[in-house]
Amino acid sequence: MKIQDTKTGKLIEFESLKEGEVGMYVCGPTVYDLGHLGHGRSAVCFDLMRRYFIYKGYKVKFVSNYTDIDDKMINRAKEEGISVEELAAKIIPEYVRDYEALGILAPDISPKATDSIAEMVEVIEKLEKKGHTYVLDDGVYFDVKTYKEYGEFSGQKLEDLKVGARVEVKEGKRNPYDFVLWKFKKEGEPAWASPWGEGRPGWHIECSAMSLRYLGEKFDIHGGGLDLVFPHHECEVAQSLCAFGQDAFAKYWMHNGFINIDNEKMSKSLGNFFTLRNVFEKYDPKVVRFMFLQTHYRNPINFSFDLLDQSKAGLIRVRDCIRNLKFEAENSAEGEDYSGIQEKLAGLKSDFENVMDNDFDTSGALGAVFDLITFANTLIQTKKLTKKSANDILSLFADFDKVLSVIFEEEKDVDDDVKALMKQREEARKSKDFAMSDKIRDELKEKGIELEDTASGTVWKRV
Numbered sequence: 001m002k003i004q005d006t007k008t009g010k011l012i013e014f015e016s017l018k019e020g021e022v023g024m025y026v027c028g029p030t031v032y033d034l035g036h037l038g039h040g041r042s043a044v045c046f047d048l049m050r051r052y053f054i055y056k057g058y059k060v061k062f063v064s065n066y067t068d069i070d071d072k073m074i075n076r077a078k079e080e081g082i083s084v085e086e087l088a089a090k091i092i093p094e095y096v097r098d099y100e101a102l103g104i105l106a107p108d109i110s111p112k113a114t115d116s117i118a119e120m121v122e123v124i125e126k127l128e129k130k131g132h133t134y135v136l137d138d139g140v141y142f143d144v145k146t147y148k149e150y151g152e153f154s155g156q157k158l159e160d161l162k163v164g165a166r167v168e169v170k171e172g173k174r175n176p177y178d179f180v181l182w183k184f185k186k187e188g189e190p191a192w193a194s195p196w197g198e199g200r201p202g203w204h205i206e207c208s209a210m211s212l213r214y215l216g217e218k219f220d221i222h223g224g225g226l227d228l229v230f231p232h233h234e235c236e237v238a239q240s241l242c243a244f245g246q247d248a249f250a251k252y253w254m255h256n257g258f259i260n261i262d263n264e265k266m267s268k269s270l271g272n273f274f275t276l277r278n279v280f281e282k283y284d285p286k287v288v289r290f291m292f293l294q295t296h297y298r299n300p301i302n303f304s305f306d307l308l309d310q311s312k313a314g315l316i317r318v319r320d321c322i323r324n325l326k327f328e329a330e331n332s333a334e335g336e337d338y339s340g341i342q343e344k345l346a347g348l349k350s351d352f353e354n355v356m357d358n359d360f361d362t363s364g365a366l367g368a369v370f371d372l373i374t375f376a377n378t379l380i381q382t383k384k385l386t387k388k389s390a391n392d393i394l395s396l397f398a399d400f401d402k403v404l405s406v407i408f409e410e411e412k413d414v415d416d417d418v419k420a421l422m423k424q425r426e427e428a429r430k431s432k433d434f435a436m437s438d439k440i441r442d443e444l445k446e447k448g449i450e451l452e453d454t455a456s457g458t459v460w461k462r463v
């Protein structure tokens with residue numbers, strides 16, 4: 001199995017550190033506002049890798065954090081007149097909801113940065129002992145000149161690096177690329193105790209400390225969006241290797257590509273900014289996932305609503321085929337397969353695995369899905385489908401869907417209390433107690449269930 005490693009810039013054979021196990025750490029969002037398309041794409045890309053490792057029989061430990069303390073969090077909390085903690089408590093469930101709608105498996109561990117402050121302090125202490133830090137009036141800094149490989153990770157020379165928006169300018173820094181490990185407390189900001197005084201962690205140290213805590217000094221894959229390569233991951237590499245040794249930290253680095261909007265960079269100032277929630281208002285989240293899968297994870301996606309419409313049409317074709325196959329599985333004749341069916345299915349399965357083994361080529365994998373659809377549709381049209389072969393095809397689709405998670409519609413299932421409420425409302429309607437019926441409808445809406453009364457009965461959907 002080959003993967004593209006950002007650090008070496010090469011397509012290389014993946015070999016896990018421990019046989020049959022993969023440890024993955026993926027940088028998660030800063031939880032000050034709803035997630036946008038870029039967050040969704042990154043989360044889908046790494047979910048897909050995780051699912052394919054599981055498909056291949058690996059035991060995967062998947063960690064993805066929430067950054068719940070930084071300037072954006074502090075400013076937004078102030079604007080809203082709530083605490084930073086309350087802001088995180090409000091936004092994190094929104095991410096959980098969006099990611100679940102996109103078919104993303106919940107991480108094994110999703111730590112909040114503020115739950116690992118002690119671990120961050122320990123890493124900074126290690127760095128201090130080894131002479132990699134210095135203190136200014138506003139915090140503790142990492143001295144990049146003490147790590148001569150600084151810049152190599154992102155493929156840049158220190159002299160060539162330009163001070164950009166993400167490198168903070170501060171008088172007294174020994175080098176413009178020195179980055180803050182610990183920020184001293186300012187009036188009205190949340191703060192934690194440390195050997196250097198009250199304060200809060202810098203952004204980069206969070207991921208080094210949380211990956212150490214949950215995956216150890218060395219683990220298999222560290223991932224994130226391409227925009228994190230510099231400075232975030234460059235800094236993570238510098239501080240982790242200085243603290244734990246040259247051989248420590250992630251064995252492989254993987255990054256997903258950007259999303260452009262109609263050929264322009266997505267940004268709030270250009271007004272072409274879409275939250276996932278904006279898009280989910282008009283499109284099934286699985287259409288969005290399908291759109292992500294159509295492009296290789298490293299390539300940019302040029303997002304447009306036309307592209308979503310194409311994905312929607314593609315997904316309808318998939319779902320139509322599944323519906324027809326389910327019908328055939330119930331209604332076709334018993335008996336053995338027509339000759340050649342099993343060979344064809346085995347061939348498509350190996351096509352799927354070959355493209356996925358090649359650095360998770362999901363557009364190739366969808367190619368195998370559509371080949372299977374064409375094959376199934378031909379069998380249906382020529383009436384060569386037995387019950388058994390319909391079921392065999394469905395089971396191959398189910399295998400593919402363990403990885404892709406777009407082929408089968410979710411079985412709608414609800415909690416018992418919701419079921420009970422629906423039943424009560426049905427009875428209220430029958431006895432024409434419309435006040436009661438409306439009251440229950442509102443109650444269900446609060447639980448995220450919307451009802452629609454149609455001629456053939458009441459249908460519901462999640463909102």
Ligand SMILES: [Zn+2]
Nearest residue numbers: 027028207232
């Ligand atoms: Zn990170």
